[in-house]
Amino acid sequence: TAGSFKVIFTVGTSLITLPAHLAIIETPAATTTFGAALVGVTMAEAAWLTAALAALPDAGDLANVPDPAGATASYVWTADGADGADWAEAAGGGVSDHGDLTGLTDDDHTGYAKLAGRAGGQSLIGGTAASDDLTLTSTSDATKGIIRLATGGGQVAIGTTGATDGVLEIVGGTGAADDQGVKLSGTYSTNTAHPHRVQTTHPLGVGKAVAAYDARLTVSGSSATTDHAVGFQSRINIAASGTMSHLYDIFCAPTLSAGTVTNRYGLYVDDISAGASTLTNNYGVYIKALARGATTNWGLYVAGNPSYFGGNITVGGGNKRIYGDTTTPYVELSNATGTTVAYGAACQLYLGGPIFFVTNSVQRMGVESAGYFWVGKRRTDAMAQFTDTHNTTNTARLTTIYGNNAAAGSTPAAGFGLTTQYQLQSSTTADTVAASLSVVWNDATHATRKADLVLNAYDTAVREGLRIRGNGSAAAIGFLGAAPAARQTHVADPTGGATVDAEARTAINSILTTLETFGFHATS
Incomplete structure (x- = not known):
C-alpha cells in the first residue's frame, strides 16, 4: 500500500511482443508509482515499439501512466536502442496535433496533404522519378463515383498557372506539332449516342470562343446502324428569359497583326477521302429549309460583297428562282469576259411587276404587268408598240426581220422568204389564220434579185389580194392573183x-x- 516495489514479468522463455500482453492499470484504492524502468521486458524488435506507441498516441491516453517522481508531466515509452525500455518525459504535456511534432528530419509533416486545408495553399506531387504518374480515383470500389472540382465556385486551370477567364481553362503545347487544347478520343459504341460530348452552361475556352478545336472522329468496327457522324455539333439551348441580340453557332473573327496571309477562309470544305467506301451524295454546304424566322428566312445571306461561284449553279424549288430586292434591284449574270449571259434549254422569268431593259441608265424596252410590250418609249395603249425619237428628216427604221439564210454558197429557190400571220378565234377554233403578209424572192440571184410583197386574206384557203414586186427597173403590182405589171x-x-x-x-x-x-x- 506504500513504498516502492518492482514487478518482474516472466512468460516462460517467450518475449512480450504485443501491447495487449502488458497492461498497466491504475487502481483507484492505491497509488502506484513506477520506477524509471521496467526490468526484464526485452525489446527485440522495433515493430514492438511502434505498436506500443500506437497504444499511447497522445497526452489523453497518458493519464493512466503516473509520473515516477510524482510530478504532473506526462511520459511516453521510448527505446534507447539497448535491452529494456524507459519512460521519457514529454515536454508540454505531450502532443495531440501532427503540426506540433518537432525534431522530424526524414519525414517532415509539410510533405503531407492536409485535407482540411493549409494556409498558403498546397501542392500534390505524384512521384519523384521521370514520367511518374499521379492517379486520382473516387473510390477503390469497382463502381466509381464522381470527382468534383471547384464545386463551390472558382476556376480550374489545366496546363497553366495563370488566372482563368472562365470556369475551365486548358492550355495545350506551344509547338506546331503539339496537340492544342482538349483532345477527346474513344471508341464508337452502338449504345452510346454521344461518345464525345462537352456540356456546359458557361463559356468554354477564353473569352467568347474556343481557341482551337481539332475534331478527328474515327468510327470503326461494324456501325451500319449509325445515323450520322459529327466532327463539330452546335446545339445551343437558350433557356433564359430576356432578349439576345445575336446567336452564333459558329463565329469567325480572326486578327492579322503581322506577317502575310495569302488566303483566308472563313469556312473551308475539302473533298472527302472516300477510299474504298461508297459515297452517294456529296454536299459541301447543306442548308435545310428555314421557316422559324418571323420576318425573314434566308438560307444564305451575303451582306454586301459579290459572290463568286467557280462552277455551275443550279437553282430550283418553286417559281421564284433568282430574286433581287428593292435595295439592289438587279441580278447580274456574267462570264469571265464581262459579257452578260443567260442560257438554258428552257428558261422562264417570273416577276410580280413589269420588266424593264435598261442601257446607260435609260429604259429601252419593257413588258408591262398587263402584257403590253413596248420598244423605245414606254406606252401602255397597245399590245405592242415601237417608238423612235430622232431629229432627222428621213424615215427611222424601227424593226428589221431576218429570215433564215440558205446554205452558204447556194441560191435560194423562188418563194424563199418570211410570212407574218394574223390569227383570230372563229366560232369553233382559236388561233385561226385570217390574213398574212409575206415577203418572198421572185428571183433570188443576187445580181438580178426581185422580191414580192404579198397581202393575203383567208377563208377556207389563202386568197391573194395584192402582190407588189420590184421588177428590176420599176415597181410592179398585181391584183387578185394576177402577175404584177409595171405602169x-x-x-x-x-x-x-x-x-x-x-x-x-x-x-x-x-x-x-x-x-x-x-x-x-x-x-x-
Missing part, C-alpha cells in the same frame, strides 16, 4: 382620127382615167 407608157389621144368615133374615144378615156388613178397608166 404602162402613155399613149397619145387619137383626137381627130378617122378610125375612132366619139363614143369609143369616151370609153377609152374613162378606162385610162381608172388605170391612171391606180397608177397603172401614166397621165402624160
Whole structure:
C-alpha cells in the first residue's frame, strides 16, 4: 500500500511482443508509482515499439501512466536502442496535433496533404522519378463515383498557372506539332449516342470562343446502324428569359497583326477521302429549309460583297428562282469576259411587276404587268408598240426581220422568204389564220434579185389580194392573183382620127382615167 516495489514479468522463455500482453492499470484504492524502468521486458524488435506507441498516441491516453517522481508531466515509452525500455518525459504535456511534432528530419509533416486545408495553399506531387504518374480515383470500389472540382465556385486551370477567364481553362503545347487544347478520343459504341460530348452552361475556352478545336472522329468496327457522324455539333439551348441580340453557332473573327496571309477562309470544305467506301451524295454546304424566322428566312445571306461561284449553279424549288430586292434591284449574270449571259434549254422569268431593259441608265424596252410590250418609249395603249425619237428628216427604221439564210454558197429557190400571220378565234377554233403578209424572192440571184410583197386574206384557203414586186427597173403590182405589171407608157389621144368615133374615144378615156388613178397608166 506504500513504498516502492518492482514487478518482474516472466512468460516462460517467450518475449512480450504485443501491447495487449502488458497492461498497466491504475487502481483507484492505491497509488502506484513506477520506477524509471521496467526490468526484464526485452525489446527485440522495433515493430514492438511502434505498436506500443500506437497504444499511447497522445497526452489523453497518458493519464493512466503516473509520473515516477510524482510530478504532473506526462511520459511516453521510448527505446534507447539497448535491452529494456524507459519512460521519457514529454515536454508540454505531450502532443495531440501532427503540426506540433518537432525534431522530424526524414519525414517532415509539410510533405503531407492536409485535407482540411493549409494556409498558403498546397501542392500534390505524384512521384519523384521521370514520367511518374499521379492517379486520382473516387473510390477503390469497382463502381466509381464522381470527382468534383471547384464545386463551390472558382476556376480550374489545366496546363497553366495563370488566372482563368472562365470556369475551365486548358492550355495545350506551344509547338506546331503539339496537340492544342482538349483532345477527346474513344471508341464508337452502338449504345452510346454521344461518345464525345462537352456540356456546359458557361463559356468554354477564353473569352467568347474556343481557341482551337481539332475534331478527328474515327468510327470503326461494324456501325451500319449509325445515323450520322459529327466532327463539330452546335446545339445551343437558350433557356433564359430576356432578349439576345445575336446567336452564333459558329463565329469567325480572326486578327492579322503581322506577317502575310495569302488566303483566308472563313469556312473551308475539302473533298472527302472516300477510299474504298461508297459515297452517294456529296454536299459541301447543306442548308435545310428555314421557316422559324418571323420576318425573314434566308438560307444564305451575303451582306454586301459579290459572290463568286467557280462552277455551275443550279437553282430550283418553286417559281421564284433568282430574286433581287428593292435595295439592289438587279441580278447580274456574267462570264469571265464581262459579257452578260443567260442560257438554258428552257428558261422562264417570273416577276410580280413589269420588266424593264435598261442601257446607260435609260429604259429601252419593257413588258408591262398587263402584257403590253413596248420598244423605245414606254406606252401602255397597245399590245405592242415601237417608238423612235430622232431629229432627222428621213424615215427611222424601227424593226428589221431576218429570215433564215440558205446554205452558204447556194441560191435560194423562188418563194424563199418570211410570212407574218394574223390569227383570230372563229366560232369553233382559236388561233385561226385570217390574213398574212409575206415577203418572198421572185428571183433570188443576187445580181438580178426581185422580191414580192404579198397581202393575203383567208377563208377556207389563202386568197391573194395584192402582190407588189420590184421588177428590176420599176415597181410592179398585181391584183387578185394576177402577175404584177409595171405602169404602162402613155399613149397619145387619137383626137381627130378617122378610125375612132366619139363614143369609143369616151370609153377609152374613162378606162385610162381608172388605170391612171391606180397608177397603172401614166397621165402624160
